[in-house]
Amino acid sequence: xxxxxxxxxxxxxxxxxxxxxxxxxxxxxPVFAQTGQKLYSDTKKGLPAFxxxxxxxxxxxDYLGLSGKGTFKVGQIKAQVVIIEVFSFYCPICQVQAPLxxxxxxxxxxxxxxxxxxxxxxxxxxxxxxxxxxFKETHHVPFPVFPDEEGDAAIALGVKYTPTFIGVRVDGTGxxxxxxxxxxxxxxxxxxxxxxxxTSGLE
Numbered sequence: 001x002x003x004x005x006x007x008x009x010x011x012x013x014x015x016x017x018x019x020x021x022x023x024x025x026x027x028x029x030p031v032f033a034q035t036g037q038k039l040y041s042d043t044k045k046g047l048p049a050f051x052x053x054x055x056x057x058x059x060x061x062d063y064l065g066l067s068g069k070g071t072f073k074v075g076q077i078k079a080q081v082v083i084i085e086v087f088s089f090y091c092p093i094c095q096v097q098a099p100l101x102x103x104x105x106x107x108x109x110x111x112x113x114x115x116x117x118x119x120x121x122x123x124x125x126x127x128x129x130x131x132x133x134x135f136k137e138t139h140h141v142p143f144p145v146f147p148d149e150e151g152d153a154a155i156a157l158g159v160k161y162t163p164t165f166i167g168v169r170v171d172g173t174g175x176x177x178x179x180x181x182x183x184x185x186x187x188x189x190x191x192x193x194x195x196x197x198x199t200s201g202l203e
Contacts, residue, residue, distance in 0.1 A: 075176030098139035
């Protein structure tokens with residue numbers, strides 16, 4: 001991606017995040033947050049193909065069921081479902097949402113019937129490796145996070161707002177089908193996980 005396109009995507013993401021943050025700070029509900037309404041899409045469709053770097057950290061490799069070096073596709077993760085969070089280092093809503101996202105991870109890890117079936121990853125839209133790692137460390141993100149400095153993954157996924165949460169069915173061999181899409185924040189980690197389980201067919 002050239003610098004103009006990357007800059008445009010970054011500005012769009014930041015503007016959307018700041019608008020949402022300003023709305024919340026003024027006392028309104030988050031524009032894309034869950035309420036009593038169904039604000040997510042459970043439309044099934046193929047996930048666009050894009051590559052991510054295989055983690056260097058062995059613990060993260062083991063978590064995702066990957067080995068070696070190079071790149072991988074989401075469909076190669078050893079799981080039945082992958083939850084992708086597309087976020088940005090500069091997104092205030094992403095920062096506020098981080099503890100709730102970590103709660104989802106802990107709820108999954110705390111259930112023996114789910115911990116090998118559902119894995120989580122983060123994609124840092126238009127962020128450098130340094131920014132992605134800084135967000136991970138500052139906000140105690142417990143799952144692997146990948147920089148998307150040129151915004152290629154975010155554009156392939158059609159993401160215009162951060163955070164955006166995407167549920168993907170996988171089989172560990174490359175098959176990948178999107179079944180869930182939530183542009184914006186969620187308020188309740190238990191409800192979010194319940195929606196993932198319901199729409200994925202795991203429960």
